[in-house]
Amino acid sequence: MHNVKQSVAEGDSVRVSGTIILKNGRTALSIATLTNTDAPALLPTATWIPEDELDLVQFVGERVEISGIIVHMERFDERSTVIINRPGIPIHVHVPHLDQGQDYLKANVGDFVRVKGVLATRRASAFPPVQLLVKDFTAFTPSIPIESFVNWGILVMSLLLLTAFYVLLTKVRRRIHVRKTTPFKSMVDQAGSAIVVADENMKITYANRAATGLLRQSPANIRSKSLEKLLTLSAEGETFGKVASQLRRGGSKSVTAFLADDRIADHKMLDVNLATVKVGGKKAIVAVFNDVTNHAEDVEKYKLFHEELLDGMPVEVAILSLQGKYLYMNSAGLVDSVAKSWLIGKTDVELCKKCGLPADIGLRRRAHWRRAVTSGKPVKFEEVISVNGMERHMLRTFQPIRDSDGDEVAAVVTFGMDITELKQSRELLDRARGEVNEVTQLKESFLENINHEFRTPITGIIGFAEILEDEVSDEQREFVNMIERSGRRLMNTLNAVLDLAGLNNNEFDLTPTVFNLVDEARLIIQGSTEMAEEKGLFLKLETVRPEIATLADQVCFARILQNLIDNSIKFTEAGGIIVEIDSDERGVNIRVLDTGVGIDREYVPMVFDDFNRASGTLTGSFDGVGIGLGITKRLVELMNGTITVESTKEEGSIFSVTLPRAFPATSKHGPGKPRILVVDDSSDVNTMIQYMLADFFKVDRAVNLRELELMTKRGRYDMMMVDMSLMKHDLAHKGLVEARERYGDVKIPIVGIAESNRRTDEPIELPEGFDFILEKPFKKSDLFTFVSIILFHRDAFSDKDESDRPRHYLKTG
Numbered sequence: 001m002h003n004v005k006q007s008v009a010e011g012d013s014v015r016v017s018g019t020i021i022l023k024n025g026r027t028a029l030s031i032a033t034l035t036n037t038d039a040p041a042l043l044p045t046a047t048w049i050p051e052d053e054l055d056l057v058q059f060v061g062e063r064v065e066i067s068g069i070i071v072h073m074e075r076f077d078e079r080s081t082v083i084i085n086r087p088g089i090p091i092h093v094h095v096p097h098l099d100q101g102q103d104y105l106k107a108n109v110g111d112f113v114r115v116k117g118v119l120a121t122r123r124a125s126a127f128p129p130v131q132l133l134v135k136d137f138t139a140f141t142p143s144i145p146i147e148s149f150v151n152w153g154i155l156v157m158s159l160l161l162l163t164a165f166y167v168l169l170t171k172v173r174r175r176i177h178v179r180k181t182t183p184f185k186s187m188v189d190q191a192g193s194a195i196v197v198a199d200e201n202m203k204i205t206y207a208n209r210a211a212t213g214l215l216r217q218s219p220a221n222i223r224s225k226s227l228e229k230l231l232t233l234s235a236e237g238e239t240f241g242k243v244a245s246q247l248r249r250g251g252s253k254s255v256t257a258f259l260a261d262d263r264i265a266d267h268k269m270l271d272v273n274l275a276t277v278k279v280g281g282k283k284a285i286v287a288v289f290n291d292v293t294n295h296a297e298d299v300e301k302y303k304l305f306h307e308e309l310l311d312g313m314p315v316e317v318a319i320l321s322l323q324g325k326y327l328y329m330n331s332a333g334l335v336d337s338v339a340k341s342w343l344i345g346k347t348d349v350e351l352c353k354k355c356g357l358p359a360d361i362g363l364r365r366r367a368h369w370r371r372a373v374t375s376g377k378p379v380k381f382e383e384v385i386s387v388n389g390m391e392r393h394m395l396r397t398f399q400p401i402r403d404s405d406g407d408e409v410a411a412v413v414t415f416g417m418d419i420t421e422l423k424q425s426r427e428l429l430d431r432a433r434g435e436v437n438e439v440t441q442l443k444e445s446f447l448e449n450i451n452h453e454f455r456t457p458i459t460g461i462i463g464f465a466e467i468l469e470d471e472v473s474d475e476q477r478e479f480v481n482m483i484e485r486s487g488r489r490l491m492n493t494l495n496a497v498l499d500l501a502g503l504n505n506n507e508f509d510l511t512p513t514v515f516n517l518v519d520e521a522r523l524i525i526q527g528s529t530e531m532a533e534e535k536g537l538f539l540k541l542e543t544v545r546p547e548i549a550t551l552a553d554q555v556c557f558a559r560i561l562q563n564l565i566d567n568s569i570k571f572t573e574a575g576g577i578i579v580e581i582d583s584d585e586r587g588v589n590i591r592v593l594d595t596g597v598g599i600d601r602e603y604v605p606m607v608f609d610d611f612n613r614a615s616g617t618l619t620g621s622f623d624g625v626g627i628g629l630g631i632t633k634r635l636v637e638l639m640n641g642t643i644t645v646e647s648t649k650e651e652g653s654i655f656s657v658t659l660p661r662a663f664p665a666t667s668k669h670g671p672g673k674p675r676i677l678v679v680d681d682s683s684d685v686n687t688m689i690q691y692m693l694a695d696f697f698k699v700d701r702a703v704n705l706r707e708l709e710l711m712t713k714r715g716r717y718d719m720m721m722v723d724m725s726l727m728k729h730d731l732a733h734k735g736l737v738e739a740r741e742r743y744g745d746v747k748i749p750i751v752g753i754a755e756s757n758r759r760t761d762e763p764i765e766l767p768e769g770f771d772f773i774l775e776k777p778f779k780k781s782d783l784f785t786f787v788s789i790i791l792f793h794r795d796a797f798s799d800k801d802e803s804d805r806p807r808h809y810l811k812t813g
Contacts, residue, residue, distance in 0.1 A: 014035065044062075046064055048064070051087050061118070061119065064116070066086065066114070066132065068086040069110060069111070070082060070113060071083050073108075080105070082095065082105065091132055118134075193210060198284065198287065205224075215231075216259065234269075244285070254272070254273050256272070316329070316414070317329070317416075322373060322409065327344065342354075348362040349363065352365075394417065465483045466484060513553070514549050515552075515781070516548065521541055521581060525579060531566075532569050535573070539569075541578075543580070547695070549788075551661070556639060560657060561590065568592055579592055593654050595652040598650050604645060679704070681704060685753070704726065708722070722770075727752075727767060752773050754773055
């Protein structure tokens with residue numbers, strides 16, 4: 001009740017007005033006015049409480065009547081207090097002074113009285129826990145106890161005896177406690193560390209000599225003192241009261257503290273380890289102190305080193321506490337109007353206000369900080385701020401940092417990077433990419449037009465020149481031949497330009513196949529012999545054996561060799577050209593040797609550049625635009641090959657090309673040809689496959705899975721080819737899996753041989769345990785290509801996890 005000066009008492013009828021409020025978690029009425037009314041008082045009948053009733057709390061809030069002896073009376077300005085002694089529990093009776101002229105209680109200490117009033121509770125720590133509230137002294141009625149004076153004498157004697165017994169019991173308990181605690185105190189005294197024993201409220205009950213010296217207290221002064229008065233905890237918001245509450249639940253706690261009287265003065269820092277123990281049957285708190293001042297100095301140096309390191313970083317770095325307050329920020333994050341000393345302990349909202357930034361930026365940062373703390377995961381976001389009138393884009397990251405145990409988030413580190421220039425560069429790059437795309441579209445459109453507008457008239461020129469060759473005189477035939485040669489030259493140039501554009505745009509689709517290089521080279525040389533003989537040159541093929549296979553695109557290889565031969569014929573005036581083909585461990589080798597004009601040493605590195613004519617520095621009599629060798633190099637690299645050139649001025653040049661072998665030179669399991677096991681119940685199929693692959697592989701045959709089991713036990717294979725008609729039972733699949741497992745971690749490819757599904761032309765489903773499907777019927781060239789591709793990439797089958805290996809359907813028939 002505030003500002004209400006009105007005398008009211010028990011039984012009065014009143015009219016009250018005010019405001020309902022929430023105070024300390026409870027609903028209360030803040031009274032504005034309170035007035036008495038003329039309504040008659042309505043008092044309930046008082047409940048009599050016998051003297052042997054000890055549980056008075058159950059009558060709280062009721063109008064009761066009690067009796068007892070007055071043992072104490074005290075008068076104050078606004079009220080009087082009368083203490084009435086009852087058996088087992090005394091009662092405090094509070095009488096308000098409503099009228100200055102009212103009569104005082106006409107009774108004395110020692111009188112026996114009866115009192116009527118309302119029983120109410122006292123504060124939680126008070127004893128007794130209840131009190132009696134009365135209107136005035138008229139509530140008291142002098143009375144005579146029912147018991148005789150003899151009984152009162154017995155009662156007094158009993159109280160005296162009980163008091164003497166209590167004193168004796170206390171002394172006995174104290175001696176027992178001393179005996180029980182003496183060994184513990186002796187152990188504490190002998191300990192080398194400073195140790196303090198305190199009760200559950202952190203009041204010191206004992207301290208050894210090391211503790212009194214460290215805490216700068218005498219043994220007499222330190223007792224009954226609270227640890228909170230001697231020490232100051234370093235952690236923000238941490239108190240010994242909170243620590244005590246945690247220790248009551250069990251466990252231990254480590255804190256860092258300073259002496260309360262010097263703190264930072266001499267940097268005396270203490271590491272305090274607290275734990276709950278039982279001493280003499282009672283719970284106590286044991287605190288062990290360690291002086292870590294020197295260690296703290298090392299930590300401070302370490303901290304300064306890292307602060308200097310962070311200050312040198314070009315990005316903003318800051319540390320936020322779990323309350324969202326700044327603990328640190330490096331120089332890159334500070335602006336002219338903000339000092340580091342001011343920032344410590346401030347929030348993002350306060351920082352934005354100080355810097356003149358909109359409040360929503362600070363609120364948004366705080367929301368992201370809270371998300372990082374609750375989720376325990378980094379949070380990234382972009383924001384736009386205005387700095388000196390210029391718009392800046394910032395990329396910020398809130399990274400939660402966990403405690404040493406890794407369980408809880410201890411702080412949040414923030415990083416801020418100015419990405420304004422990066423965003424501007426991206427915008428420029430996007431515009432440039434758009435312009436490049438536009439230019440690319442124009443180029444493609446131009447090439448399409450060139451292809452159409454040039455190829456058509458050139459075709460007409462060449463065609464009509466061939467027709468005129470038979471219609472004109474011998475004298476004019478030479479001019480017609482010149483027209484035809486010029487037309488073909490234009491056609492070759494056009495094809496070269498279009499090929500170069502296609503290679504630059506990655507528009508070449510390769511189809512790797514196995515073919516005989518010697519046969520392909522012989523056909524190309526036969527087609528170029530006439531052109532060489534027209535210049536008086538020889539052109540011949542030299543090879544170590546008639547069959548050398550490669551895995552490559554056959555059309556691209558023909559183009560490569562044709563370009564190299566044409567180039568040698570063009571720049572050779574006397575002598576000739578030799579094409580050599582052989583093979584070694586690296587692959588198959590093709591060399592084109594000529595006796596041409598050669599290339600200056602300084603121009604050799606540029607010979608494969610587009611539109612470069614290194615030999616053109618010698619004379620201008622050679623045709624071409626200088627892109628043939630550039631196209632050749634790109635085609636070689638597309639087929640995983642290499643090309644090099646050696647040249648001597650006035651002596652000639654050697655162009656060397658190396659392409660992959662068609663098949664591995666040796667088995668993965670040792671020297672010799674790769675080994676393949678073919679399992680088919682048809683001896684014809686077995687014999688056919690063995691014959692087709694005999695030149696390059698060691699092929700073993702089996703007619704059933706039993707033989708497969710025996711042969712895989714005796715030897716190791718690089719590939720197994722199994723007729724899928726043998727896999728009709730689960731036991732067959734099990735036997736195949738066991739055969740593969742015999743190789744341990746080295747997984748080998750297994751090919752299923754199946755009949756082609758000609759009716760639906762749908763691919764055959766790849767069964768479990770197989771990696772490839774080979775459809776029957778198939779040709780020798782198809783089989784060569786199929787086996788070569790698998791063994792060329794056989795390392796892909798060495799993974800331990802079978803689910804990670806590639807599984808393909810290859811239709812070769």
